[in-house]
Amino acid sequence: MASRGRGWLAIVAVVAVGVALTLLVQERYHHRVLTLVFLWAAMGLAWNIISGYAGQISFGHQVFFGIGAYVTVLLVVKAGLTPWIGMGVAVAVAVLAAVLIGMPTFRLAGIYFGLATLAYPLIFRIVMDWLGYQEVAIPMKREQPGWFMQFNEPRSFDLLALGVLAATLVLSRVIETSRLGYRLRAIKENEQAAEAMGVDSFRCKMAAYMLSAAPAAVVGAVYIHAILFIVTPEAVFGLLVISQTLVVCLVGGSGTLWGPLVGAALMVPVSEILDTTVGDRLPGIQGVVYGAALMLIMLGAPEGLYWRVRHAFRARGGGEATRLAIVAPPAEDGAAAVPTETVLLEVRGVSKAFIGLQALSDISFDVREREILGVIGPNGAGKTTLFNVLNGFLVPDRGEVRFLGQAVTGLRPSALCRRGIGRTFQVPRTFQHLTVLENVMVGAFVRVGPVHVAASTARSALAKVGLADRADALPTGLTTLDLRLMELARCLATAPRLVLLDEPLAGLSGDGVAVMISVIRGVRTRGVTVVIIEHTMQALLRLADRLIVLDQGRRLAAGAPGQVTQDPAVIEAYLGKRWLARMAAR
């Protein structure tokens, strides 16, 4: 976190440069360009909160820009209310609109979300036309220009716009460096993994949406007073507003507060200059330039200029010496390693069918505190489906799951994680663009709020799995063993009572298996209960206290490993006669 102070310093520097430019620039037209740069940068930053950080691409963000403009101006016209207060009302209305829009729309994922957001500004356009607000001019207030945001001095608008930009930068920076920021990035990278790590994705997205609606409304209000003077549905809810926003963010790079700033500083002056020089002869030149910029950036550097330049300057995490996995096998110290009689998790009659396939039928078992319970079975036996039911990805058709004596059937994964059920995935699901430490921090945030506390929780979780020295690497550079260890650390950082490990040994070398087994033993030694899915009987025999065998969605057998492997039904369905012969020969 060395860059912490630097980030704030950079914002101060940006504002200082802005003020200097405002003072230096003389011509009225240049002031206009400056105001526009500040405003579009702020608008881009607003969009960036929901679409850049959280990855929910909104094609309708001008809805809040338009609400800001209309509410402020109508309050001046109808009630004589100063826009300084009107803006506050507009922000409240925009945030309320964000809640009303977000409630149904965040149920949609991916492109469906984007398409749905298209509809809202269109509806507003039609309704404003219909209400008779095709053109609303700001009434002139000669006696109190400042009170009504009608400055003669263009410098005042520069400073106002710069103020909006500075506030939005600060907001973005606060989000970026807060728990919410980490969670949003986790959702963007892998929503399911984020949910399983205790991130309530709906609430986080909603918070981001509300936070991004507010600055958009302010920008809309100021834009009308500084630039347009007349509100029309087309001008504020139209496609050009969102195009400009997208251009600024995508050219500069989204997911960082510097991207929209770079994009605005570059694109706004270019398009303004073209518009004034050749705009008379070539109407639409702005649109062509924006469109061409979008195309070029997608062809050349789809991640945006900021990221492209940044990656060019620093190559991260590469070229480290190969690490020897040195994990001190924790001592199997008496009491902690022995299962107690307390029942932690009760599964009663759980059934789940997918179209035509009974994945689980009438599964019942108990998990006792501090035991290592192995779930085995051939491919398609329903093992992962069982985990998906236990951690809340799937709601069972019938049956009940009780955790610590309470019914938890049908709770969301994030809620189950908060109650103490953690899990890993068969194919590791990482947050690709977050470092190993940050990945684990997402888990830690379930229990702690402040970033530095989460970081130290995460470091200690990494130490428990022997991955402390890879904290700053990106997941893309990790081996399969390291990825699985990182996932386990992320899960442990949520301080679980029970962990569900989905094939943690799959794809590991012999040494890797040994490391993983000792780490899992260590997890139990610390008092955490483990349920583990495995294919290979050999490994589980070394690890598990008890086994449950699934076959075609049914519970075939349960009991101590020695007992289960003698069970004729298990041998018939799963182990095969040869296995028995081989075991007998030993």
Next chain:
Amino acid sequence: MVLAELVQYVATGLLVGGVYALMSIGLALIFGVMRVVNFAQGDFMMLGMYLTYFYAMSGSVDPLLGAILTIPPFFALGWAVHRGLLARVTGGGDPQRQMDAQLILTLGLSLVITNATTMILSPTPLGIRTAYATQAFALGPVLLNQARSYAFAMALLLAAAVYVFLTRTDLGKALRASADDPEAASYQGIDVRAMHGLAFGTGIALVAAAGGLLATYYPIEPTVAGNFIVLMFVAVVLGGLGSIPGAFVGGLVIGLVQSLTLLVLPFQLQNTGVFIVFLLVLYLRPQGLFGRRARTV
């Protein structure tokens, strides 16, 4: 009398909906095969209208024929746009980011086409005069505008041709195979990249032809795309993203909804009915009326 009025509105809606259906099929084909939501679809429709106008002015080609004649050049244009632009967007290897990048690329393309057309041609609306544009067939008390009726019939024919192509020819089957599972298709020796080009070319040609048909009764101007692209999105989502029969039905439904909205709401609010249907479908049945793939969270 009320019944006759209702039938009139339904008939008008269906006639308009036929052309929506044709343009939506193009969009659905592109999405179905390439997983790209083509924002520039409306702009190619606009260009198709202009080409039909050009045929009519320079060679006195009837727009109904002109619409068909837009197909070859626009197929080539679509192919070239795919080869030259879309196929070059990689998104850094991540499939989700590649789709996002392609989507943004088509948005950029849309901005360029609309505004460049405004720059090069005049923003003044044009129209093609035909004898049948002001005539109507009378079916008892119900009047069917002749231009819309012809356009509807042509749209049905073209849609049927696409259907036959996709279901009865080897090339059509290869196209559907690449839509279902590009990887498996490529193992079967199908050139998936060529299939993408074919899909994009065909999708563009269809929407251009639909534009040509529309030009028999709708004013031609550079910004006309904006009025239609959202209707196409709605039709395609309604039918289930990527489903071609779905998009066809979706187009008809949009025409109907637009027309029937006029019975209860004033003219300016005509499209609110469409958007409300759109949002309802998204919330209640995001996979659309005909969609097979449920959305994955």
